[in-house]
Amino acid sequence: MEVINAIGRRKSAVARIYVKEGKGKIVINDRELANYFPLEQLQYIVLQPLNVAEVADKYDITVNLQGGGIKGQAEALRLAIARALVMMKPESKVVLKTNRMLTRDPREVERKKPGQPGARRRFQFSKR
Secondary structure, eight states, rough: OEEEEEEEEETEEEEEEEEEEEEEEETTTTTEHHHHHOSSSHHHHHHHHHHTHHHHHHHHEEEEEEEHHHHHHHHHHHHHOOOOHHHHOGGGGGHHTTOOOOSSSOOOOOOOTTTTTSSSOOOOOOOO
């Protein structure tokens, strides 16, 4: 089997992954999954598409992650893994789509406006 690559994005995080047959090893920026994402909640987010498609120990995944925070990176990686699984096993698309793992979350941070301390926050009004 050849190497499949896919991309996933969330906020400002970008995950580029390379998937090949193996024993379920996930390497992120030359570090193990448990080392890169120490929180179990983030590990669960990353492994969700593999568990839903029931292929958790069949593929080795190499990941390049850039930008964003740890939550955005985990969700970008989840999208990339789901897209790669659909390329390899088209029959898993129905299951992944019903669990909303193939939809890119379009929400981005709203920019700060001039004359305000934040995107929508205003400076405190003083009558006198």
